Amino acid sequence: MDRITQSFIDELLETEELKSEGESKDFEKLANYSVISNEYNKTFDLNFVTIGDGDDTGIDGISIIVNGVLVESIEEIDDLIEKNGSIEVDFVFIQSKTSSSFSTADLNTFIYGVKDFFSTSPKLRRNESLQKFCDLANHIYKNAPKLKNNPSCKLFYVTTGKWVGDVNLTAIINSGKEDLEATNLFEIVDIIPLGARELAKYYRKTKESVSTTINFSNRITIPEINGISEAYIGLIPYEEFIKIVSNEEQNLLNVFEDNVRDFQGENNDVNNGIASTITNSGSEIFSVLNNGITIVASKISPTGNQFTITDYQIVNGCQTSNVLYNNKNNSNISKVVIPIKLIATEDDEIKTRITLATNNQTPIKKEQLASLTQFQRSLEQYYNSFEGDKRLYYERRSKQYNSDSSVIKSRIITVPYQIKSFAGMFLNEPHNVTSYFGSIVRKLNDGKIQIFDNDHIYIPYYTSAYAYYKLENLFKKGLIDSSYRKVKFHLLMLFRLLNEKNEMPKFNSKKIEAYCNNLLDILSDEEKTLKAFKKCCKVIDEADFDKSDKQDVKLVSKTKNLLDYLSK
Structure with missing residues (x-):
């Protein structure tokens, strides 16, 4: 293996705090991380997308992306169908080989394995890791009437060699494409060979801040404003707008993290109305009917009419942007012209004021997942107050730490995992977040669950995240059997209950600090942490709870069984 590829592997293992499993498995992780990061613009669990050894049918990594979400469960797919009315699906398959050449035999095996993956009568044996993805794919095709288009399917064959367009390999690729297209399951099929140079390009792109260059000729400059380096108002045609919200592969970028509301789908009157305007023959009227979008960037670099926007977010216009992208x-989209407001500032307070001002037409519940809120910003600062082994990074905006090589990536806690760990550990709701958190989000939006309240003290949020991080480390080191990973949020709940006998104080009470500090003292000691979580595993084994049963893991009655066992 060349020195550059090895250095990427070393860095990935270090930043993800992963133990080396040998050259082949380490290279698989590098390939999976690099490819999927370029197809999916949010943080994801590398362990989930990596297929285990044996009976993998020649597939080393998979991601299934539905409406811009890397799905992990059937329930998530159902949530997206309910929310949006229709779904768009991208399948990504990866095979990686440390060989310095491209093998016709390996490529054939890979393509055959993908064809078998979609077969209604599969001939190859499947391991548990692969079967979970097959179940998701089968559920998607059972809901075929809800598909906006047939899914796309991309196969990446990755080696440490140099791709030179070999005639035999090209013939196999073309034949494989034809075979997959003949199934009529896909809108687009791509088989993409990546050598060491291409893989290096993919890996380096994972570290880049979001940036794009647009032609912005139809604009006026806003006069100088204190705290804002530059600002413009104008109109851009759709072919320039699409560069702001999607990458070169036309994948939707994650540039809506500072927006008050997530995309609400097209199953509502407002978004349905936007879609109707875009798709009818008079779509050019869009610019006078729509308020447009507001973009806040850290930096704008104009050269004539060419504007390069760096580290930007769409703070208002999430609904409009998603409908336009969808x-x-x-055929009428080319006539659409979009009003935009483009602002450059690095002042967080100004960013928040802009976001709140441009979204004030809609009542917003404080329980909604809004990364712009003061609570979220303060929670991020609270995380930053810890040092050494207790240092974690709260990722308020997706991939905000990607370009910072000093950040250990395994210590990053995303908003979804903050919700999952807090709800599992402190709200006794592990059944709701084990494989999906759609139901938790709905309860948050309805105000039925206490989380991210402005009067809450931050320490229980950090404590749950730190416990999650420490438990993940035990799995990575092989100190706790990986079969317990399915119930990791149940383990967090048990960890609290077994190690803190006192009644839990309210989250806005000063007493919660002492309560959580007792737990953090245990988590700060490696030996005590391992002993405590092994005791939690013992409860899982001895209670009326089957961790291998997918339904048991999701049932509130089974969570109650664990609580009843503890009370006895």
Whole structure:
């Protein structure tokens, strides 16, 4: 293996705090991380997308992306169907080989394995890791009437060699494409060979801040404002707008993290109305009917009419942007012109004021997942107050630490995992977040669950995240059997209950600090942490709870069984 590829592997293992499993498995992780990071613009669990050894049918990594979400469960797919009315799906398959050449035999095995993956009568044996993805794919095709288009399917064959367009390999790729297209399951099929140079390019891109260059000729400059380096108002045609919200592969970028509301789907009157305007023959009227979008960037670099925007977010216009993106293939989209407001500032307070001001037409519940809120910003600062082994990074905006090589990536806690760990550990709701958190989000939006309240003290949020991080480390080191990973949020709940006998104080009470500090004292000691979590595993084994049963893990009655066992 060349020195550059090895250095990427070393860095990935260090930043993810992963133990080396040998050259082949380490290279698989590098390939999976690099490819999927370029197809999916949010933080993801590398362990989930990596297929285990044996009976993998020649597939080393998989991701299934539905409406821009890397799905992990059937329930998540159902949530997205309910929310949006329709779904768009991208399948990504990866095979990686440390060989310095591209093998026709390996490529054939890979393509055959993918064909078997989608077969209604599979001939190859499947391990548990692969089967979980097959179940998701089968559920998607059972809901075929809800598909906006047939899914796309991309196969990446990755080696440490140099791709030179070999005639035999190209013939196999073309034949494989034809075979997969003949199934009529896909809108687009791509088989993409990556050598060491291409893989290096993919890996380096994972570290880049989001940036794009657009032609912005139809604009006016806003006069100088204190705290804002530059600002413009104007109109851009759709072919320039699409560069802001999607990458070169037309994948939707994650540039809506500072927006008050997530995309609400097209199953509502407002978004349905936007879609109707875009798709009818008079779509050019869009610019006078729509308020447009507001973009806040850290930096704007204009050269004539060419504007390069760096580290930016769409703080208002999430709904409009998503509807525009979803209708990118409509014949009338080329006539659409979009009003935009482009602002450059590095002042967080100004960013928040802009976001709140541009979203004030809609009542917002404080329980909604809004990364712009003062609570979220303060929670991020609270995380930053810890040092050494207790240092974690709260990722308020997706991939905000990607370009910082000093950050250990395994210590990053995303908003979804903050919700999952807190709800599991402190709200006794592990059944709701084990494989999906759609139901938790709905309860948050309805105000039925206490989380991210402005009067809450931050320490229980950090404590749950730190416990999650420490437990993940035990799995990575092989000190706790990986079969317990399915119930990790149940283990967090048990850890609290077994190690803190006192009644839990309210989250806005000063007493919660002493309560959590007792737990943090245990988590700060490696030996005590391992002993405590092994005791939790013993409760899982001895109670009326089957961790291998997918339904047991999701049932509130089974969580109650664990609580009843503890009370006895």
